Amino acid sequence: MQKDTVNDSLNIVEEDIESVDNHLETGADFESQTKDSEFESSDSENTEDEQLKDDSSTDENDESQQVILDYENKVKDLNEQLKLEREKALRSLAELENFKKRKQIEVDNFKKYSIENVVVELLPILDSFELACNHATNDKDETIKNDEKSIIEGxxxxxxxxxxxxxxxxxxxxxxxxxxxxPNFHQAVAEEESEGVDSGVVLKEMQAGYVLHDRVIRPSMVVVSK
Structure with missing residues (x-):
């Protein structure tokens, strides 16, 4: 009877030991699983971090590329604008030079021909002096006194x-x-026939013509051969 009791007790102890062993094995397996899970979790987190870093790096690269592209486009636009402004400035300088040349020509012509109107007004007076002198010097009248000759000479x-x-x-x-x-220098007032003279030749001068520098201020009034 006691032997059976001891055997039962031994069986119970063995069962308890087996149970403990099972618990220990289960704990070891759990710990191993936990560690594996932690490693897997850590690996997963590292992978996610790396992926986030890669994504962030990609985004930063995209942003940098966009910034560079924007600056390149801006530089290109500025260069085009600079080119247009330079061409505009060159045209303005050319126009200014042409304007200065035109104004200088106008000033030179003004100085050159400024007395034209005065001379034109004086020419009739010169004509009168010339007619009077020609008439007096061609006069054969011997009764002209010395005083009158002096006046004519004057x-x-x-x-x-x-x-x-x-x-x-x-x-x-x-x-x-x-x-x-x-016709640039002469004004025909009459035509006459003249032997031995070709047509279109000036035969007589009725009124003298004058030029100021290279400009005709009064054409000669002439008689032309037929």
Whole structure:
């Protein structure tokens, strides 16, 4: 009876030991599983972190590329604008130079021909002096007194002084006799037939013509051959 009791007790102890062993094995397995789970979790977290880092790095690279592209486009636009402004400035400079040249020509012409109106007003006076002098010097009347001759000579001198003064101002008389008629310098008032003379040749000068520098201020009034 006691033996059975002892055996039962031994069986119970063995069962308890087996149960403890099972618990220990279960605990070890759980710990191992826990560690594996922790490792897996850690690996997963590391993978996620790396993926986040990669995604973040990709986003940063995309943003950097976009910023660079924006700056390149801005630089390109600025270069185009600079090119247009440079061309505009060059055109403005060219226009300014042309304007200065035109104004300088106008100033030079003004200085060159500023006396034209005055000379034109003086020419009839010179014509009158010339007619008077020609009439007096061609007069064969021997009854002209010495005093009158002195007056005539004075008129001739005054007329010559006027001519000399005009020449100093680059006013010159046109030479037209026996010249081919040129409408730029001559004004025909009549035509005459003349033997041995070709048609269109100036035969007579009715009124003298004058030029100021290279500009005709009064054409010669002439008679032209038919």
């Amino acid at each position: 008129f001739v001198l005054i007329k010559q002084q006027i001519v000399n003064t005009l020449e100093k101002m680059n006013v010159k008389r046109l030479d037209c006799i026996n010249q081919v008629f040129d």
